[in-house]
Amino acid sequence: MAEAGHRGERGAAAVEFGLVLLPLLFLVLGIIQYGVYFWSMNSGSNAVGDQVRRMAVGDCQTDAERKHFLSERLGSATTSSESAISTTVVYLNPDGTPATEAVVGGTVRLKATYDAPDFHFPLIPVPSSGRISRTFDARIEDLDPVTGGCS
Structure with a gap:
């Protein structure tokens, strides 16, 4: 028979x-979702940076x-298909004014937008609904394309 002092502690x-389990579970799932989101942002930064340097x-x-x-370059860091990735290119003259085409010594600015992986965990929002935009600039060095240098 249980002692009188321990009777209320059963269970x-x-x-x-x-x-404690539910808040802990949400914390772990949130860390996973945000970790994947930030990994996707970092992968996008690297990919867009590489892309704009090639364009330059x-x-x-x-x-x-x-x-x-x-x-x-993005690989599994995006859920966007190739056709769903949007890119915007802006050319600037050496003095910083907008240009209609690339000019050696000017700047090329590339903005790419794509979707990050979303696990759809309940009650865990993804920043910007999972849509990521990365923008990079590069000084234009040459306008003669290198054959086969894009892949």
């Missing part, structure tokens, strides 16, 4: 575990080449 550990030397000038390059 207390299970109840306390149940109360005359490679990867078409939209299709840019999307293919970014899709390959």
